[in-house]
Amino acid sequence: MWLIDSSIGRKLVMSITGTFLVLFLLFHSIMNLVVIISPEGYNAICEFLGANWYALVATSILASGFVIHILYALYLTFQNMRARGAERYAVKNNQKGVSWSSQNMLVLGAIVLGFLVLHMYNFWFKMQFVELTGIHTGDFHPADGAAYVQQLFSNWVYCVVYIVWLAALWLHLTHGIWSALQSLGLNNKTWLPRVKVIANVISTIVVLMFMAVPVYYLLGCGSGC
Amino acid sequence: MDKTINLTLKVWRQAGPKAKGKFETYKIDNVSTDSSFLEMMDVLNEQLVAERKEPVAFDHDCREGICGMCSMYINGHPHGPDGEITTCQLHMRNFNDGQTITIEPWRSAAFPIIKDLMVDRGAYDKIIQAGGYVNVNTGGVPDGNAIPIGKDIADEAMDAASCIGCGACAAACKNGSAMLFVAAKVSQLALLPQGKVEGAHRAKAMVAKMDELGFGNCTNTGACEAECPKNVSISHIARLNREFLVAKFQD
Known part of the structure; x- marks a missing residue:
């Protein structure tokens, strides 16, 4: 199977799952903004994305996207470390134009994943999980997302933790988005700088939209201002 | 008067x-800043021979930056700190008096060390043998101008063809990936009508050989382009990806 055996096939899988996850992030970040504008509207979305069959199908597709992306990342990194050889360079200088994040995608990905687990515990475990199993784990109604958001971000530590998480995500995306297009072969000399700018713009928009929520609560606007 | 420097x-x-292997430290005095890096290595070897020591083995041939034989990873850069040149074109004026210079061989699983600073870059030849050519039928020589080719396309193909196969891309890559080399060799032919005929087979065969020989996977860091003595662009890698994916989806 060339999607596993060939290097470009593996990169294709990475870029397709990556692009899919970026689209999900775009949706998720837009959805989050609703909690600032209208908590009732946000709860309506939470209701809609509860334990309904279509939401569960989408969640499992999303989860498999994450799993494939991570498994391939580990496999690719393992192969790359082997290809680099046993002896490492004694002196290693950075080249001009090589971004730090491009060389540390696995580390950044691991940070993003670590916080993702925390995030799942903070929200998914108290919301969709409750609706699925009937075991009540949170303080509020499982579809009352706005209340959970307010509860979590009333603690400034969580606000800071989430902002750090989003910074790592930003670094991961700035390299990941243009890299995905490059791996898909959708690039040439003219478009290379443009695609990099597009990647920076998209990742900045996504991360700023995500950050808006903890910053909003950190400034104390969540309890009416 | 020549300016001279003393080096470690x-x-x-x-x-x-x-x-x-291990690092050995040598002192070398009165190196002319007008000499090339390889000339400095020659002086070092003469010094070692005079001291009845084994001279340092290193690859070199044309010494004018076109054969791709010289290698050497100098102070953390393939072909040294100066850009867009090979080691033989690197001049000692890029270094300061009293400086310590660390010289390493290419380090990549697919480029095993033969001796000292020499590595076996036969892997690149095997990739070329897998498909980096055009089949030509025997017969009369066709007129060179019979097939019109746009200037921009000819230029792009020429830029790809400037790759000398020195291996700096795989040596610089944190993943030990040979993608820039393979991309250049696929691009130079894929851009031209003569090479398009066998394009699909070429992309598949060369990528398969590259993977088989133990090169890593490209993660688009761009280190290869930064270190390439011929400044081959990573946009050729996008073309290789495109050629390969189209060929695979056609199957």
């Missing part, structure tokens, strides 16, 4: 492919 060299010494 930390050179990787390894007796053979299986032997354990």
